[in-house]
Amino acid sequence: QSVLTQPPSVSGAPGQRVTISCTGYSSNIGAGYDVHWYQQFPGTAPKLLIYSNTFRPSGVPDRFSGSKSGTSASLAITGLQPEDEADYYCQSYDRNLRGSRVVFGGGTKLTVL
Amino acid sequence: QVQLVQSGAEVKKPGTSVKVSCKASGYTFTDYYIHWVRRAPGQGLEWMGWINPNTGDTNYVWSFQGRVTITRDTSTTTAYMEVSRLTSDDTALYYCARGTRNWGSGAYFDYWGQGTLVTVSS
Numbered sequence: 001q002s003v004l005t006q007p008p009s010v011s012g013a014p015g016q017r018v019t020i021s022c023t024g025y026s027s028n029i030g031a032g033y034d035v036h037w038y039q040q041f042p043g044t045a046p047k048l049l050i051y052s053n054t055f056r057p058s059g060v061p062d063r064f065s066g067s068k069s070g071t072s073a074s075l076a077i078t079g080l081q082p083e084d085e086a087d088y089y090c091q092s093y094d095r096n097l098r099g100s101r102v103v104f105g106g107g108t109k110l111t112v113l
Numbered sequence: 114q115v116q117l118v119q120s121g122a123e124v125k126k127p128g129t130s131v132k133v134s135c136k137a138s139g140y141t142f143t144d145y146y147i148h149w150v151r152r153a154p155g156q157g158l159e160w161m162g163w164i165n166p167n168t169g170d171t172n173y174v175w176s177f178q179g180r181v182t183i184t185r186d187t188s189t190t191t192a193y194m195e196v197s198r199l200t201s202d203d204t205a206l207y208y209c210a211r212g213t214r215n216w217g218s219g220a221y222f223d224y225w226g227q228g229t230l231v232t233v234s235s
Contacts, residue, residue: 002157032218033218033219034218034219034221036221036222038158038222044227045208045225045226045227045228046158046208046210046222046225047225048221048222048223051221051223052219052221057223089157089158091158091221091222093217093218093219093220095218098175099172099175100172101160101174101175102148102150102160102220103160104150104157104158104159104160105157106156106157107157107158
C-alpha cells in the first residue's frame with residue numbers, strides 16, 4: 001500500500017490534456033515537502049520528469065508541468081502524444097514519529113487512445 | 114555522462130541473502146547520496162534507504178531495519194545493497210538511484226541504474 005494516492009489509470013486522445021493527481025497527508029505533501037514526478041516505460045528505469053513541484057530537468061518537453069496545493073499535487077500533460085503512454089509516479093518526503101523516509105505514489109498508467 | 118550500472122539478475126532461495134552492486138561514473142561519487150528503490154511485480158515503487166558515499170552514513174526505511182545493508186567502496190565508485198533472510202515477497206526489480214547532495218525534504222533522484230531482477234524461489 002503506497003503512502004501517496006494516485007489514480008491507477010488515466011487516458012486521453014492525442015492532442016488532449018490530461019492530469020494525474022497525487023494525494024498525501026500532513027506528514028508529507030501537507031507539511032510543505034516537495035513533490036517530484038517520474039515517467040517509466042516498460043522494461044526501463046524511471047526517469048525524472050518534474051522536480052521540486054514545478055521544475056523540468058533539461059530535455060523534458062514543456063508539455064509536462066507540475067503543481068502543488070495543500071496535501072495534493074498534480075502532473076499535467078498537454079498536447080498528448082502516443083509516446084507519452086507510460087507509468088507515472090509521484091514522490092515526496094515523509095516525516096513522522098518513526099523517522100523520515102522517501103514515499104511514492106502507487107503509479108498511474110497513462111493510455112493514449 | 115552520469116551512469117549507474119548495476120549487476121545482473123539473481124535467483125535466490127528463501128532464507129538466503131543477495132547483494133546487488135551499482136557502479137557510478139561520470140560524476141564525483143562522493144558528492145551525491147545513493148538510494149535504493151525496488152518495484153515488486155504488480156506493485157509501485159518502494160524506497161529502501163540511502164548511503165552517503167562521502168561518510169558511509171546510512172539510513173533505512175523502518176520496514177527493512179535489520180535486513181538491508183547498504184555499503185560503498187569509494188576506490189571503485191560502487192555502492193552495494195544486501196538483503197538478508199529473503200522471502201518470496203522480496204522478488205522485485207531493485208534500482209539504485211542518484212539522490213541529491215544532501216538528505217532531507219528536497220530529496221529526489223535524477224539518475225537511475227538499469228535495475229536488477231532478484232527472484233526468490235525455492
